[in-house]
Amino acid sequence: MLFMSKNVIIIGGGIQGVCSAYYLQKEGHQVTVIDKSNFSTGASYVNAGYITPSHFISLAAPGMISKGLKWMFNPASPLYIKPRLNPDFLKWVWAFKKSATAFKVENSISPIMHINLFSRQMYEDIKLSNDFKFHYERKGLLMCYKTDKVGEEEWEVGKRGIEEGLKVEHLSLKDVEEIEPKANLNIKGAVYYHSDAHMTPNHFMPEMIRYLKSKGVVFFANEAVVDITISNKSISKIITNKQTLTCDEAVLAAGSWSPLLTKKIGLKIPIQAGKGYQINVNRKTNITIPAILCEAKVAVTPMDGFTRFAGTMEIAGINHKINTNRVNAIAKAAKLYYSTIDMTSEELSKAECGLRPCSPDGLPYIGKSSMCKNLTLATGHAMMGWSLGPATGKLVSEIISDKKTSLDIKPFHPDRIF
Template sequence: MKNCIVIGGGVIGLCTAYYLHKEGHQVTVIDQSSMDFGASYVNAGYLSPSHIIPLAAPGVMKKGLQWMFNPSSPLFIKPRLNSNFLKWTLAFNASCSSKNVQKGIPAIKEIAILGRDLYTDIKNDENFSFQLEKKGLLMLCQTEKMLEEEIQVAETATKEGLTTKTLPKEELQKLYPDTAVQAIGATWYECDAHTTPNTFMKEMKNYLEASGVRFHKNEKIENLSFNNGKIVSIDNSTHTYTADEYILTAGSWSNQLSKLLGINLLLEAGKGYRINSDRNLGITIPAILAEAKVAITPMDGFTRFAGTMEIAGINHRINQVRVEAIAKATQRYFPNIELTPEEKGKAACGLRPVSPDGLPYIGKSSKCNNLTIATGHAMMGWSMGSATGKLVSELISDKKPSLDLDVYHPDRKF
């Protein structure tokens, strides 16, 4: 048994704590927040092996530059005179290649499928009640060009063994009998599932606390002691913590601590927004509005509208222009759905940690023997959360990992 400290209490941190506990380790979770907000609570709730194309793909950087002066665009990269941001931007640009896509497809698919299936195992094993439905995911398209692109992606997914189909407009309307759909067609990933994130997070925290996992909330780790290739302790102005193994799952804040060890973890915070509606809007199957990059999910008792990728540093400011963009896009595809000022006024955001190549960092850096890094999942943190937790626990328990981790190595070059 090892004494383990997990730094960060989002979905990656909680799932890591869960699997470490299952392996018999002593676990402490430390988080700088109250652990009831952020990316793990405001995401679209998708368990989506369908998302096989990494964020860094051909043409994305060019599109980002075109959108740079449009604050309502799906991808908004705010230029900053910051050395870390400039290094990340250069690495991201270099990763926007066909080679990166070919590397990313199997890496994303395998960990996302493992993650999807592990959520089912967790629910069954612990008798959790969180929503877990396997209705698939629709990619709704309004233009022939986008539909052709989505069909190509679906054909790639089919070759990878995922279950997909293409639907004409008439079939789409049958899937949404209670609301009008404005789209010419869609691809349907029947392999996907969806959840209600805050319910899962609450149940997992309650389970872990009842099982003896210790939590220290509102505790920001500011320093660490390092000797002979190992972390000796971590601390802030009021507390010092020691452990055998340290796991860094602090999301967009992870590189702030990794720098103290000389680990240059290229990472940028990608802000996403969500709007919730408690009204019955007729959305029964999760959908992504392909041109607008907006996700719509029928959750447990409400419907969630989520989207945008705003790379503008670490902040939780709500940009109302981007909130309005989500609402307007929704009404373009579903003309009968008009989000109210009150619903838009309660919009929330979360920061997703984005690596330059769109793949997570999972593993031990050569610079520190007792630190395992698990961050950088971009928009796939929820999908990959359970799988990442299991992989980390296998590393620390000296077991053969369920997946080959070389492609996720935190020391990889860009």
């Protein structure tokens, strides 16, 4: 088959957008990336930097609705859903409720795990290419717990991970102290996933953008897509606040803003923005292995030169308002689990947030909708956005290059019914 280079426009310059650009340019396509920011802010820069085969249980798990209702009145809870009479929000909640069944969660385990494992391999291939210098370590992930009840729950998940082929261990406090001797953890034990890796997002993103520019990828910063012209179920023009562009193919990787654009082609994908927070501690913490503080739902990552504490899921629409109650909850959790960690007011004042695009069933949207022939979606990754960047980018390039995809993408279809 004769290869045809295509003119591809990617809407969104976060991890999904730049990874799509990376694999598309490797296939020989002409690529342009448009983003409303300056390519230095957002969820792709303030996340925990996890590559997470361990996270194979969907957010839409049985019991999550009742937890959400219980936490609704606690401003410092790990999950906060702000009730509002918004049609898109109400449809999303209903779809989430229908997805939160044991049957649907069971069916999503294999797709979630395999795309994570595939993405981890892609990250390692990028690292081995010697075109980049970025922090990447595969030290696993500790699911740290303070109560026997939570420990038992985490181990049940861990045993399922073993069934799926992951290496998982149930560690006592003494076991944890042998591999993390100076962190002063105040816990009962941990479930240790050897499968996971971690990175420093603030290093990888600029490196990838630098590389892509050197390969001829065009970047338009501080430019918002305001309209899309459709002709015969195909995008003919992409209109920004600065110019009008034409393309053979388009990729929508606009995160939480994606539904605003899919509506223009008649596709209503349910996505809600899930706000997460991060606090960076730029001093020695003696933390060397990434951990999730289970009861508090806080992620801890030893990044290159600092330690990042991240957490909470706040579903309250698109906004970047910093909720100090939630920032303080992360700091409090850090102190409860690591007895020597005491964050300063200056560190708390520099807390940042990012919006994660959450689908109702915990699976991303990757692929083409029947509503548009030349639009490929790459959005809805929720808390696994960073983890799934390269896998998504590779799949997007295979779809646009008319190649057989490396993974079965049916579970991620944008037209799936909830």
